Amino acid sequence: MAGTRILFFHSDPARSRVNAALAARARDLPDTEVVDMAARYPDDRVDLAWGAAVEAQGLLAADRIVLQFPIHWYAGPPLLKAWQDAVLTRMYYIHAETEGDRLAGTPLMIAATAGNGPTAYRRGGQNGYALDAILTPLKATARRCGLPWHRPYLVYGANRMDEAALATAATGYAGALRAFAARTARTAAV
Numbered sequence: 001m002a003g004t005r006i007l008f009f010h011s012d013p014a015r016s017r018v019n020a021a022l023a024a025r026a027r028d029l030p031d032t033e034v035v036d037m038a039a040r041y042p043d044d045r046v047d048l049a050w051g052a053a054v055e056a057q058g059l060l061a062a063d064r065i066v067l068q069f070p071i072h073w074y075a076g077p078p079l080l081k082a083w084q085d086a087v088l089t090r091m092y093y094i095h096a097e098t099e100g101d102r103l104a105g106t107p108l109m110i111a112a113t114a115g116n117g118p119t120a121y122r123r124g125g126q127n128g129y130a131l132d133a134i135l136t137p138l139k140a141t142a143r144r145c146g147l148p149w150h151r152p153y154l155v156y157g158a159n160r161m162d163e164a165a166l167a168t169a170a171t172g173y174a175g176a177l178r179a180f181a182a183r184t185a186r187t188a189a190v
């Protein structure tokens with residue numbers, strides 16, 4: 001489907017509060033598809049042949065891509081890495097001309113949730129590094145793949161959000177997705 005393709009990675013979606021609320025809100029937006037990757041790959045494995053081929057076609061049809069996930073141990077969940085290893089390897093090393101070169105230019109946005117608050121993600125804070133710095137490997141991946149990097153949508157304090165905070169985070173996500181779509185809208189050929 002053209003439009004915004006959100007790949008939602010979570011190790012245990014049934015227990016998710018924050019990402020589940022964000023995904024639910026995103027599903028209400030026009031031209032937006034949320035793909036529950038854990039439902040597709042429940043054993044955290046994406047095979048390089050069939051699975052990666054299906055995922056590649058989904059990405060090639062999209063106008064923009066969002067990777068949505070909770071931060072686990074200063075990185076994304078294992079399925080995100082499995083997706084990179086299978087899908088990006090297929091597209092950029094095995095079928096570079098027919099897939100990777102065609103995907104290049106598709107804008108990418110990260111939407112990540114973190115249990116710790118913003119003060120933990122500072123020099124001298126509990127985690128010592130900004131969340132933006134922790135996303136550097138993904139930024140480098142986007143650069144390698146030619147996927148223009150859009151400002152991430154980050155939710156802090158995700159372990160202790162009441163209903164009002166959840167609603168605020170979901171509304172913020174909808175706004176960030178709308179802004180992403182507006183900034184990266186395809187201009188009609190004349």
Ligand SMILES: Cc1cc2nc3c(=O)[nH]c(=O)nc-3n(C[C@H](O)[C@H](O)[C@H](O)COP(=O)(O)O)c2cc1C
Nearest residue numbers: 016017018019070071072073074113114115116158
């Ligand atoms: C195994 C594991 C590792 C985690 N590591 C971090 C971490 O490194 N930094 C952090 O801020 N939160 C960490 N968290 C908290 C999660 O980011 C938080 O629970 C999640 O964003 C909440 O979203 P959810 O309700 O969709 O699961 C971790 C949680 C788990 C289960």
